Amino acid sequence: MAYIITGKKHFLDIHVHGAEHYDTRTRRRDDILHIAKIHGECGTAFFLPAIYPASVEEMRQNMGAVKRAMVAQRGGAKILGVHLEGPFLNRGRAGSLEGSNFLGPSLETLARLVEDFEDIIKIITIAPELPGALRVIEVCRGKGILVHMGHSDATYEQAEDGKRAGATGITHVFNAMRGFHHREPGLTGFGLMDEDIYVEVIADMAHVHPQSLKMLFDMKSSDKILLISDSIKGQGWGSGAIRGAGGMLLGGGIALAAAVKNLIELGVSQERACQFASDNPLAYLGIKDIKQTLSFTA
Numbered sequence: 202m203a204y205i206i207t208g209k210k211h212f213l214d215i216h217v218h219g220a221e222h223y224d225t226r227t228r229r230r231d232d233i234l235h236i237a238k239i240h241g242e243c244g245t246a247f248f249l250p251a252i253y254p255a256s257v258e259e260m261r262q263n264m265g266a267v268k269r270a271m272v273a274q275r276g277g278a279k280i281l282g283v284h285l286e287g288p289f290l291n292r293g294r295a296g297s298l299e300g301s302n303f304l305g306p307s308l309e310t311l312a313r314l315v316e317d318f319e320d321i322i323k324i325i326t327i328a329p330e331l332p333g334a335l336r337v338i339e340v341c342r343g344k345g346i347l348v349h350m351g352h353s354d355a356t357y358e359q360a361e362d363g364k365r366a367g368a369t370g371i372t373h374v375f376n377a378m379r380g381f382h383h384r385e386p387g388l389t390g391f392g393l394m395d396e397d398i399y400v401e402v403i404a405d406m407a408h409v410h411p412q413s414l415k416m417l418f419d420m421k422s423s424d425k426i427l428l429i430s431d432s433i434k435g436q437g438w439g440s441g442a443i444r445g446a447g448g449m450l451l452g453g454g455i456a457l458a459a460a461v462k463n464l465i466e467l468g469v470s471q472e473r474a475c476q477f478a479s480d481n482p483l484a485y486l487g488i489k490d491i492k493q494t495l496s497f498t499a
Contacts, residue, residue, distance in 0.1 A: 210475045211246035211491055213482040214457045215324060215427060216284055216373070216401055218251045219434035225250045228262045233270035237277035240432070243439075243456030245278040246495065247488075249323055251431075254287025254302040257313050264318045271321065275497050281486065282323040285314075286372065289337060290352035291328040296377030297451045298352065306333040308340060315344070322346050323486060326372040328353035329363030342367030347485070349401070352377045353388050360391035370399040370485075373431055374417070375409050393420050399485060401429045402477075404460040404467075405453050407442035411467055418469060427485060428464070428477035430457050 218224050220239040223232045233250060240248055252263045264283055271280045288310075292300035304310055306327065315322055325341055326349045327334050338348045350363045351372025356379070371378075371392040379387030386393075392400045393416075402417060403409060408431070409417075417426070433452030435443035443454040453460075457478050464474040488494050 210479040211483070211495070212244060212457045212461070212475075212478045213247040213281075213486070213488070214240065214245050214278075214430050214432070214478075215249045215482050215486070216251050216286075216429035217248045217432050218253065218286075218452060220432055220456075221438045222434055224253075224434040225263055225267070226253055226255070226259075227266050230266050230269040230273060233267050233280065234274060234277065237270070237274060237280055239277075240430075240456050241277035244458035245456055247279045247281050247483075249282055249284040250280060251284040251286050254290060254298060254304075256302070257288075257304075257310060260285070260288065260314060261318070264321065268318065268321055279495055279497070281488075281494070282321040283318075284324040284326070285322060286326045287352070288314075289325075289327045289331060289334060291331060291354050294328070294352045294354050294377050294379070296352060297445070297449065298377075303352075306331050306337040308333075308337060311337050311340060315346075319344055319346075324349055324370070326351040327363075327368070328355065329366070329368060330355040330359040335362060335366040338363060338366040338368055350388060354379045355388045355391075357386045357388075357391050360388045360395075364391075364395065364398060368398075370401065370427070372401050373403050373408065373429065374400040375413060376403065393417065396422065397425075399425045399427055399481075401427045401431075403429055403431050403453055404463050405430075405442045405455050406463055408450060408453070414464070414467060418473075423473055423476060424481055424484075426477045427482050428457060428460055428474075429453075430455060430460060432456065
């Protein structure tokens with residue numbers, strides 16, 4: 202179901218793994234186009250397909266499907282590139298991802314991963330505490346790739362190191378990371394308190410408790426919050442979070458407009474909720490000409 206919040210805002214979801222029966226673990230261009238169609242029908246104007254951690258070859262095949270879809274696309278939510286969620290992540294903070302697919306950070310692996318795809322890789326998520334991660338972050342930033350910290354057991358100080366190396370954001374804050382402790386604020390505390398860092402947040406009312414959302418909105422500058430769906434494929438998509446065995450959270454099951462609606466119902470103003478889903482991510486990716494960006498190649 203599409204929620205029409207406002208005709209003046211163009212929602213940009215920077216973290217989408219899939220929808221309904223389709224996800225980004227594919228070699229098929231049409232699977233990606235189906236995801237674009239579904240999210241577009243739900244009110245999303247732009248999105249970044251998020252690539253799951255896997256072998257370098259498999260991740261490259263998945264990026265190839267996205268790249269072919271970008272060329273062929275004529276409708277739906279406009280694909281702007283990809284968000285690589287891994288593979289340089291901490292197995293101890295895998296969450297619903299398959300930790301055996303995580304790889305140690307190295308410049309050699311990075312070079313093999315991004316070759317021929319540097320033009321479409323917009324964001325990469327890295328655990329900054331891993332040996333070699335800081336140098337990989339520096340090189341990614343040199344290539345113009347935004348770096349998020351996530352799936353990480355980083356301490357507050359290690360998160361600061363990641364920022365100094367060039368990281369500018371945090372992937373789905375609160376989820377799959379060291380939590381806040383009064384003697385060790387961790388990556389969560391860093392995301393809440395650092396004035397420069399952007400934070401992704403999932404607002405399906407399952408991944409983050411409503412009171413934790415309110416705390417985030419009270420503590421964090423409005424222009425540093427990036428609302429995401431973290432949408433994956435799964436039964437019941439469109440009605441809430443996707444869960445697995447034992448009720449384990451696997452990912453989001455709603456599109457961005459429904460998340461905006463959730464925030465409004467939580468008491469967030471429509472203007473601010475739309476800022477999190479539109480103005481902020483558009484500015485974060487450096488998009489200024491909405492009309493031109495929305496157009497498809499003839």
